[in-house]
Amino acid sequence: MPNLLDFMERATTGPILSEDDFNMKHLIPNVRKIVREFEIHYTPENPVPSDDAFADRLFEAAIEFIVRTGVYCDDTNRVIQFEREEIVQAVANLPGGATFGEGRECRFFSPRKPEDGNQPWYHVGTGIVASSEDIALAQVEGYGSIPRANSISIPALKSIKGMDVIGGSPLEIHAAVSAVQAGRKALTRSGRPGLPILNLISTATTALGTIAGTHPNFGLRPSDGWLIDFLAEMKVNFETLNRLAFIQITGGNIGSTALPILGGYAGGAPGTALVMMAYYLLGITLFQGSYHLTGPVHFRHGCSTTRDILWVFSVVGRAASRNTRYPAIALGYAAAGPATQMYFYEAAAANLCFVPSGYAGVQTVHPAKAVIDDGVSPLEAQFCVEVAHAVTGMSAERANALVNQLLEKYEKEIDKTPAGKRYQECYDPKTGKPGDDYLRLFNEMKAELAGMGIPFA
Amino acid sequence: MNKEQILENLATAIVDGDDDMALESARAALDAQLDPLDAVDQGLSKGMDIIGEQFQSGEVFLPELLMAASAFKAAMEILKPEIELQKKEIAKQGTVLIGTVKGDLHSIGKNIVGTVLETKGFDVVDIGIDNGALDIIQEAKKVQADVIALSCLMTTTMPAQKEVIETLEEMNLRDKYFVIVGGGPVTPEWANEIGADGYGESAIQAAELVKELMDNK
Incomplete structure (x- = not known):
């Protein structure tokens, strides 16, 4: 199986072309052709489909798409190419999960199957919402207090000692270190x-910043997880590959991550x-990760609770969990903010897609598109955990009916959602x-959702 | 082929994102001695308006916009020399310099906004990702930009948007350009706080904002 250095060789010797040509002559035409060839059709009336043949077709289509398209390296202007057999082999060689945490919090993060009766991995908190230095500590402590939480995300710091963080500067180094120290302290x-x-x-x-914050003096351990992201769409650069090289060498858990844009280069729901x-x-194959974190985002609405996005979540969750043993965490963005009725509807709908579709893990649905500073609190995380727990083992068909009911309550409001409240x-x-x-x-929202058929414990 | 059919074909070529049809229709327009400015205004631009509306309503997405823009450029390769030969000028909507700020390597949002602006008739100069404040300003001077559009995806790179505005102020150039900001974590409150001239939550809103700013210039 090729390793990072093999892929670096491809990144320096593969076909050379401009980014525009990659987008216009490879990426976009291949998405369109393969969607057509493999008959990937969007079914708006079924946001949680249960068609296994379709899911398997999507999986095969994705292999074919990678083989035909490759991954573009921004720094060398070359395409990293893949062979079908090495993708198939990499999937076959997956260890089937990964161990995270220490002491009594040490757990094995296992893959799940669609409609699986096993509980998903509960990943709580948000890393994208920026938090004030003082609030971040309280938020993380709150996440740690959720009994079912298996792992957490810590917030990003936008300033350090009152100074705005500048990427690539000493301020980033200090902020990266402070954030991980605060996270560990809050969990303690x-x-x-x-x-x-x-x-x-x-x-x-x-x-x-990644390398600085990972220094052992600051409390991180190989049993934590490092997210390394692809650039939209089907691109990497040396920043990405540098992080990858460092975490591979130091033996941490790599979390591959990508948030494809619905409406971007991939087009609509089928291409996404x-x-x-x-x-x-x-x-x-390329990142050789321990886990994956994923979730599409709508190009216009900036959230991931629209009908088309929920369908994308569901079909990909089903396809991936039926055909791989790579544990993935689903991450959704709600349009509405904390402490609003609509947030609860959106978060419930998202979890009704995630859990029955076979995602191994579920993360707290981020409120208010994750754009409001301090705009998140532990109660959203608690709610998502409770919904995910309640719908474990539910059939996709039943979840589909419930999601349709929930969409009726909020989808027309998606462009005029309330920002909600800040933590404080x-x-x-x-x-x-x-x-x-x-x-x-x-409590009122839980009662209403229980009345609709979500069996809270 | 009569004039109406040629203009309709030009518009259709744009909507279908068909470079070959755009080239063929542009040649047909010149062969039929159509005013090349009419071919642009009543043919190509009409097609751009249609695709823009379809994008706004969610019927089409970025790939269709990019293909429309490509067909537009193909047709202009035929029409532009004739416009210049006849010493005519295409009405200028304005020049927008667009880029992602220092430290931020994400480009897709910027690319969508740039493409939508092109479909609305603006000259768009895309300076790519990871641009320092001074580089952005120097480039804006060089291309005589009317609008500087600053994108970022990460909360930790938002302060770099502020830095561009502060640097413009320090160089006494703030009133030379409209500065608009956008990107995943950006909010109207942030735009207001840093003294930007506007914020677009979506590519469509950003294009409307630029048009409004230019109309009131």
């Missing part, structure tokens, strides 16, 4: 110091599903407890 305060952090390093924009499935396979507006930062109003809304 929550009584769960062994809980793994799976979004390293949230504050680093460069490989330098194809590209999203391809990223799984590239995570296995819906939580008491001193006690780390939710405010009475928010707690009341949380």
Whole structure:
């Protein structure tokens, strides 16, 4: 099986062409042709399809797509090419999960199958929402206090000692280190110091920041997880590959990640599903990851709870979990913010797609498109865990009916959603407890969703 | 083929993103001695308007926009020399310099906005990713930009948008350009806080914003 140095050789000797030519002559035509050849059709009335033959076809289509298209390396202007057999072999050689955490928090993250009765891995928190230095600690401590949480994401810091972080500067180094130190400290305060952090390093924009924050003095361990992302779409650069080289050499868990854009180069829902499935396979083959983190984002709405995106989540989850043993975490973005009725509808719909479709893990659906500073609290994480737990073992058919009901409640409002509240507006930062109003809304929403048929414990 | 049919074919070539048809129709326009500016305004631009509307309504996506832009360029290779020969000028909508700020390597959002602006008739100069404040400003001067559009995807690179505006102020150039900001984590509040001239949540909104700014210039 080729390793990173083999792929580097391809990145320096593969076909040379401009990025525009890669997009216009390879990426876009191949997406369109393969969607047609493999009959990948979007079914809006079924946001949670249960068609296994379709799922397997999507998986095969993704292999063919990678073989025909390759991955573009921005720094060499060359295409890294793949052979079908090496993708198939890499999938066959997967270890079938990975171990994370320390001590009593040490767990094996296993793949699941569609409609699996085994609980998913509960990954809580957000790494994209920026947090103030003081709030970040309280948020992470709150995540650690969620009993079913298996791993957490720590927030990104946008400033350090009052100064805005500048990527690639000493400010990034300090912020990256501070964020991981704060994360570990908060988990210790929550009584769960062994809980793994799976979004390293949230504050680093460069490989330098990743390497700095990973220094053993700052509390990270190989049993945590480092996210390494593809560039949209089907591209990498030396920053990406530098991170990859470093984490491979130091023996950490690599989390391949990609958030394909629906409406971007892949086009609509069928093309986005194809590209999203391809990223799984590239995570296995090119990144040789321990886990995958994935979720498409709508180009216009900036969220991932629209009907077409939910369909993409569902078909890719089914295709990947039926055909690989690569554990993947589904990450969704809600349009509405914390402490709003709509957030709960969106988060419930997303988890109803994730769990029955076979995702091994589910992450807290990020509120308010993850654009509001401090715009997230532990109660959203608690809610997502409870929904995911409740719908474990549910059939895709039943989930499909429930998602359709939920979409009726919010899909027309997707462009005029409430921003919701910031942490300090819906939580008491001193006690780390939710405010009475928010707690009341949380309980009311659970009761309403239970009435619809979500069997909360 | 009469004039109406040729203009319709030009528009169809754009909507279908068909380079060959665009070239053929542009040649037909000149053979039929159509005013080349009419071929642009009533043929190609009409097609661009249609594809822009389809993009806005979610019927088509970035690939169709890029293919339309490619067909437009193909037809212009035939029509532009004739326009220049006749000493005519295509009405200028304005020049937009677009790029991703320092430290940010994500390009797709910027590319979508740039393509939508092209379909609306703006001259777009794309300076790519990871651009320092001074580089952006020097490039804006060089291309005589009307608008500087700054993109970023990461919360940690948002401050680099502010740095561009602050550097423009320090160089006493702030009033020379409209500066608009966008990208995943950017909000209207952020745009306001850093003194940008506007913010577009989507590519469509960004294009509308640029048009509004240029109309009121």
